[in-house]
Amino acid sequence: MRAAYLLTIKAGREQAYRDAHKVVWPELIREASRAGIRNHSCFVHNSWVFVYLEADNVDEALAELMKKEVKQRWNRHMEEYLDAEAIPLDEVFHME
Secondary structure, eight states: OEEEEEEEBOTTOHHHHHHHGGGOOHHHHHHHHHHTOEEEEEEEETTEEEEEEEOSSHHHHHHHHHTSHHHHHHHHHHTTTBOSOOEEOOOOOOOO
16 A cells, blocks of 8 residues: 655744754664555655655554654654644555
């Protein structure tokens, strides 16, 4: 399964958001992998963030990851940079 979301960076926090992703915590990456998430990417354009990820079951993988303290801590850390709402996107085309 694939999933994509749009997020909005708070005004004036664009560079700080980019900088925060230069040092994504290794324990967060490890727990995301354990939860079944793979091929996870974030792309930025101005104040927009496009998030893409893959998992056998995205909903289950994200639910499992959200149980982890490190993910909860990361989300609190990202509150400094991001507006609260993630907008899920519908896939309309895929080429493999």
